[in-house]
Amino acid sequence: MKDTSKPFALDISGLVKRFDRPAVDGLDLRVQSGEFYALVGPNGAGKTTTLRMVAGLLKPDAGAITIAGIDALADPVAAKQVMAWISDEPMIYDKLSPLEYLEFVAGLWRVEAAAAEARARELLDWLGLAPHAHERCEGFSKGMRQKVALAGALVHEPTVIILDEPLTGLDAGSARQVKSVLRERARAGGTVVMTTHILEVAERMADRIGIIASGRLIAEGTLEELRGQAGKSDFTLEDTFLALVAKEAVAA
Amino acid sequence: MSAPATLSWFARHEFRLAWRDWLSMMTAGKASRLRMAALALASFVLFMHFIAFLALRNVADPGLSPGKTALVVVTGCALLSWSLMISQAMESVTRAFYTRSDLDLILSSPIAARKVFSVRIVTMALGTALMATLLAGPFIHVLVIRFGARWLAAYGVVVSMGATAAALAVALTVVLFRAIGPKRTRLAAQIVAAVIGAAFVIGLQVAAILSQDTLSRFAFLRSDTLAARAPDVASLMWWPARAMLGDWQALAAVAAASLTMLGAAIFVFSGRFGEHAIAAAGIANARTKQAPAAAFRHASPRRALRRKEWTLLRRDPWLVSQTLMQILYLLPPALMLWRGYGDGGVFAVLVPVLVMAAGQLAGGLAWLAISGEDAPDLVATAPVPAGFLVRAKIEGVLGAVAIVFAPLLAALALIAPFQALVAAAGMAIAVIAATLIQLWFRNQAKRSHFRRRHTSSRVATFAEAFSSIAWAATAALAAGESLLALMPAAIGVGVLIAARALSPRDVPG
Numbered sequence: 001m002k003d004t005s006k007p008f009a010l011d012i013s014g015l016v017k018r019f020d021r022p023a024v025d026g027l028d029l030r031v032q033s034g035e036f037y038a039l040v041g042p043n044g045a046g047k048t049t050t051l052r053m054v055a056g057l058l059k060p061d062a063g064a065i066t067i068a069g070i071d072a073l074a075d076p077v078a079a080k081q082v083m084a085w086i087s088d089e090p091m092i093y094d095k096l097s098p099l100e101y102l103e104f105v106a107g108l109w110r111v112e113a114a115a116a117e118a119r120a121r122e123l124l125d126w127l128g129l130a131p132h133a134h135e136r137c138e139g140f141s142k143g144m145r146q147k148v149a150l151a152g153a154l155v156h157e158p159t160v161i162i163l164d165e166p167l168t169g170l171d172a173g174s175a176r177q178v179k180s181v182l183r184e185r186a187r188a189g190g191t192v193v194m195t196t197h198i199l200e201v202a203e204r205m206a207d208r209i210g211i212i213a214s215g216r217l218i219a220e221g222t223l224e225e226l227r228g229q230a231g232k233s234d235f236t237l238e239d240t241f242l243a244l245v246a247k248e249a250v251a252a
Numbered sequence: 253m254s255a256p257a258t259l260s261w262f263a264r265h266e267f268r269l270a271w272r273d274w275l276s277m278m279t280a281g282k283a284s285r286l287r288m289a290a291l292a293l294a295s296f297v298l299f300m301h302f303i304a305f306l307a308l309r310n311v312a313d314p315g316l317s318p319g320k321t322a323l324v325v326v327t328g329c330a331l332l333s334w335s336l337m338i339s340q341a342m343e344s345v346t347r348a349f350y351t352r353s354d355l356d357l358i359l360s361s362p363i364a365a366r367k368v369f370s371v372r373i374v375t376m377a378l379g380t381a382l383m384a385t386l387l388a389g390p391f392i393h394v395l396v397i398r399f400g401a402r403w404l405a406a407y408g409v410v411v412s413m414g415a416t417a418a419a420l421a422v423a424l425t426v427v428l429f430r431a432i433g434p435k436r437t438r439l440a441a442q443i444v445a446a447v448i449g450a451a452f453v454i455g456l457q458v459a460a461i462l463s464q465d466t467l468s469r470f471a472f473l474r475s476d477t478l479a480a481r482a483p484d485v486a487s488l489m490w491w492p493a494r495a496m497l498g499d500w501q502a503l504a505a506v507a508a509a510s511l512t513m514l515g516a517a518i519f520v521f522s523g524r525f526g527e528h529a530i531a532a533a534g535i536a537n538a539r540t541k542q543a544p545a546a547a548f549r550h551a552s553p554r555r556a557l558r559r560k561e562w563t564l565l566r567r568d569p570w571l572v573s574q575t576l577m578q579i580l581y582l583l584p585p586a587l588m589l590w591r592g593y594g595d596g597g598v599f600a601v602l603v604p605v606l607v608m609a610a611g612q613l614a615g616g617l618a619w620l621a622i623s624g625e626d627a628p629d630l631v632a633t634a635p636v637p638a639g640f641l642v643r644a645k646i647e648g649v650l651g652a653v654a655i656v657f658a659p660l661l662a663a664l665a666l667i668a669p670f671q672a673l674v675a676a677a678g679m680a681i682a683v684i685a686a687t688l689i690q691l692w693f694r695n696q697a698k699r700s701h702f703r704r705r706h707t708s709s710r711v712a713t714f715a716e717a718f719s720s721i722a723w724a725a726t727a728a729l730a731a732g733e734s735l736l737a738l739m740p741a742a743i744g745v746g747v748l749i750a751a752r753a754l755s756p757r758d759v760p761g
Contacts, residue, residue, distance in 0.1 A: 055629070055633050056632065056633060057629060057632055057633065077635045077636060077637055078635070079635075080633055080634060080635035081635035083633070084633070085629060085630075085633045087629055091626060091627040091628065091629055091630060092626070092627055092630075093560070093564060093626050093627060094626065095563070095564050095567040095568055096560070096563065096564070097542045099544075100542065100563070103548045103549070103551075103556075104556050104559075104560050105630065106548065106556075107551035107552065107553060107555065107556025107557075107559075108553045108556055108557070108630075108631070108634035108635075108636065109553075109634065109635060110552070110553065110635075112550070113547070113548040113549060113550040113551075114547075114548070116548050117547060117548035120548070133544075134541055134542045134543070134544045135540065135541050135542070136540045136541075136542060136567075138540065139540070149630075152630065
């Protein structure tokens, strides 16, 4: 059982973002501390836009975002201090080595140098990057780059980690390492919010799954609860997802 | 319609790509700007005609039997253009080796790479000649109007120069490739290209300073000293100049010689192009080991950002060469400073050159720091206010500019403290203005797109150039203690206000 007396790790209410059409349309979402939450949905459903607003990379048109009890719109700096963001396209510096990259991130988050170095070395070791710690990232594969970005997200020990499609383009070995790091993080009390189009990953890893379509949360819960909402107890997550999205499309 | 996989078919494909690339560069990838780009191009051509008219209004027709001085001046001007053409052609050749947009497709197809690269070398020659024609055309037209149609022969010389420039560029790059390997060639070729482009201009200025005590290249070209040392008027060396002046026999010889050179370059090198391109592709996966740092150093976010900016710049020799190449143009004024020790007239040249160069350097560095951020999400999600990040990046730019210009400024301060103070103030304003313009027009891009940064906003490009010119003029007049300095200063402020008004609104600051 999750401790409901604590503030939500992530609390989104009435979130709206319009581009030429509404991308996020009055979204409400709550994730508890220590929870692993997967956000799934069809292409263009508003998953990435939602997470980019949470990370402070996009300004919402309306709504509220609270991260670990901090109003992210009123005090973005304090909210960013406890959060990490990783996008599907790992953005790192080609001319820095993984260790130098982690030193830079530690500087941005004001982590004490000795603690940051110890943590950085532990993370690189954990992610299998220790032999490449002093190589410049320019020759790294996508999987290695994603792992460097993940180490960067974890070096300042965030309370909430927001990931947008972190497993896209990774080989099986790298994907397993990334999944294991994330699961470990959730087990240690951190909160992980992740979008994914790989439903198996959501099914296996997430405590709860949210299904988003047309910028709104159309269903949420454990796999069992979602099956219940779809009306079929023997459905896989894929069947459940497709049934719920189709139901929403008919209703719309 | 030509048959697939023939030379003409490839040529059609290459020209279509080149045309679309050029169009995209002119319109910054937005089709809606086509009319505006056409208008801007037409205005530029008209403006160039006006400049050509002003430059040539007092020039006398050397006729078909020119004297040695006329031949020296025409040849000097041609060599100036030719050095720039070789530089441009080398850039194109390097791009052909290292830009992978379609090489994988071409090299994996069952078609002889020789055909493709033959066409590509010809396209480079034409592209080089076309750019030169655009710049030289207005001058040729003014000469045709003033002295007759025989000056149209100059077009033939420009095209011939394009052909020889491409041939030479291919040969130079391939020689570099074989001598120092694909990894070093990329940087070396870029530096050689830039040095070739600048060397002749700078060389002429240095010669002018040493012999005539002036920065004017033309004073040197017209000097008796040079005329006395130049070959006799009957020498073959003057044939390109004679061809330009309308000697059709000379033009035929020059055209034949240059086309032969281009043909030879295609024959010798096109077959190897594919191998070199494959070798160049191999370096993308090469890894560079860094010497391990002793330990993590404590750093505030501001210091971490500054350190990161400088490290990235220091480790990218190509960017260093691109941003610092303009420092080469400081050599002649530095030489003037050294020779004119104690001569007040020197400052009228030196102060604006310093201010202009500082503004231009700051523009490039500011683009790298602000728009060329390779991990924008990471920096944007750091727990520091947005304004703080921008300030830290601007400090990085100011620091780098200060390091580059401090020695010259210190030397100037020893000779003339007041002028040094004016130069320092002018440089600071020019640097801040260039950085603000980059900030207002920031447009996230990869650092490797540094050379194409001007295409994202023409307004920003022109604002940066006009701002640097205005502050350079202000400093020049202020160094001479003239109140007229207020006029260009007002223009500089006006440029900044206009740039801010035209900039996108969603940026801080």
